[in-house]
Amino acid sequence: xxxxxxxxxxxxxxxxxxTERRAPKVPMxxxxxxxxxxxxxxxxxxxxxxLTGDPALxxxxxxxxxxxxxxxxxxxxxxxxxxxxIYKTATNLAFDHFREAKRERGRPIDLPPSExxxxxxxxxxxxxxxxSELKPQERALLWLAHVEGSSHEEIAESxxxxxxxxxxxxxxxxxxxxxxxxxxxxxx
Amino acid sequence: MIESCPFEPNxxxxxxxxxxxxxxxxxAASCPDCAAAAEVGPxxxxxxxxxxxxxxxxxxxxxxxxxxxxxxxxxxxxxxLPITRVQIAAYLIIAAGWAALLTWKWNALAAWVTAxxxxxxxxxxTGAGGATTLSMTVLVTLVLLASATVMVAFHAILAEx
Numbered sequence: 001x002x003x004x005x006x007x008x009x010x011x012x013x014x015x016x017x018x019t020e021r022r023a024p025k026v027p028m029x030x031x032x033x034x035x036x037x038x039x040x041x042x043x044x045x046x047x048x049x050x051l052t053g054d055p056a057l058x059x060x061x062x063x064x065x066x067x068x069x070x071x072x073x074x075x076x077x078x079x080x081x082x083x084x085x086i087y088k089t090a091t092n093l094a095f096d097h098f099r100e101a102k103r104e105r106g107r108p109i110d111l112p113p114s115e116x117x118x119x120x121x122x123x124x125x126x127x128x129x130x131x132s133e134l135k136p137q138e139r140a141l142l143w144l145a146h147v148e149g150s151s152h153e154e155i156a157e158s159x160x161x162x163x164x165x166x167x168x169x170x171x172x173x174x175x176x177x178x179x180x181x182x183x184x185x186x187x188x
Numbered sequence: 189m190i191e192s193c194p195f196e197p198n199x200x201x202x203x204x205x206x207x208x209x210x211x212x213x214x215x216a217a218s219c220p221d222c223a224a225a226a227e228v229g230p231x232x233x234x235x236x237x238x239x240x241x242x243x244x245x246x247x248x249x250x251x252x253x254x255x256x257x258x259x260x261x262x263x264x265x266x267x268x269l270p271i272t273r274v275q276i277a278a279y280l281i282i283a284a285g286w287a288a289l290l291t292w293k294w295n296a297l298a299a300w301v302t303a304x305x306x307x308x309x310x311x312x313x314t315g316a317g318g319a320t321t322l323s324m325t326v327l328v329t330l331v332l333l334a335s336a337t338v339m340v341a342f343h344a345i346l347a348e349x
Binding site: 030033034037038041042045046050059062063066067070071127128131142143145146147149151152166167170171174175177178181186187 | 191192197200204220221224225227228229231232233234235236238245246248249251252254255258259
């Protein structure tokens with residue numbers, strides 16, 4: 001066994017197709033991980049940052065996301081499957097953070113974090129402020145649908161909700177954002 | 189089941205790029221989901237374009253190494269689990285052994301310990317007083333329990349180090 005191959009046997013079933021299930025799993029080595037990470041990490045960081053509004057927390061959760069990914073004994077698989085797993089994990093970690101913060105403070109997280117108030121760019125500040133007024137789940141829905149281009153099924157998988165609920169939830173989130181943009185005079 | 193509109197991805201793309209076809213625009217006007225997507229789509233795109241990352245992301249090599257170390261540490265913990273269980277069982281057996289012995293032979297042991305002073309030993313040596321002795325069974329049990337206690341204690345100390 002080479003030093004590079006650290007996870008064997010691969011138990012992380014990322015593939016869904018029958019052919020993928022039957023194919024022998026190749027454990028992910030460092031080179032594969034690095035290539036995958038460089039491709040996806042920037043987008044995942046932006047996603048976590050838009051959910052949490054805190055760059056330091058986004059760094060922390062990004063690392064935890066990839067630690068969890070590596071701990072799951074990933075096999076070299078379709079990038080799309082691994083990407084879904086990463087976004088699902090990142091979403092879970094961010095929502096766990098919100099739940100924990102809510103429990104500690106005894107109130108919902110509805111205020112923008114201090115970083116947002118101290119932000120330098122006025123436009124960025126306004127946009128982030130508007131976005132942070134949405135519920136965490138609405139932020140995740142909108143980001144995944146409009147920025148990541150995820151399908152309703154992929155969004156459902158990431159958020160741990162039923163696929164048929166996504167349509168309604170996404171419609172409400174869009175309506176809410178639209179109303180906020182109109183109210184604040186930021187509508188395009 | 190509530191089906192999503194098949195044109196929604198096209199509407200999202202068109203709203204992002206600003207390149208609409210007449211038919212798609214007509215559809216978006218009549219479909220509530222697509223109308224909502226078209227309404228917020230351009231804003232979401234410009235929001236996503238705001239570059240918030242002013243620092244470098246964690247190095248993948250460092251993440252890999254940390255994960256490897258955590259994996260090794262977890263493997264060591266897993267491997268050590270049976271040893272830890274045996275150690276705990278040994279503590280319990282020895283403690284139970286001492287409790288049983290002390291309960292069973294308390295009077296004999298108390299008398300024997302009391303006799304372990306220079307005056308009483310001298311009396312015993314000269315034959316002036318009755319020497320207090322333990323039966324062979326109790327003595328062997330005592331020695332075995334004491335040895336086991338010392339061994340387990342040493343093992344615990346050495347394992348810590």
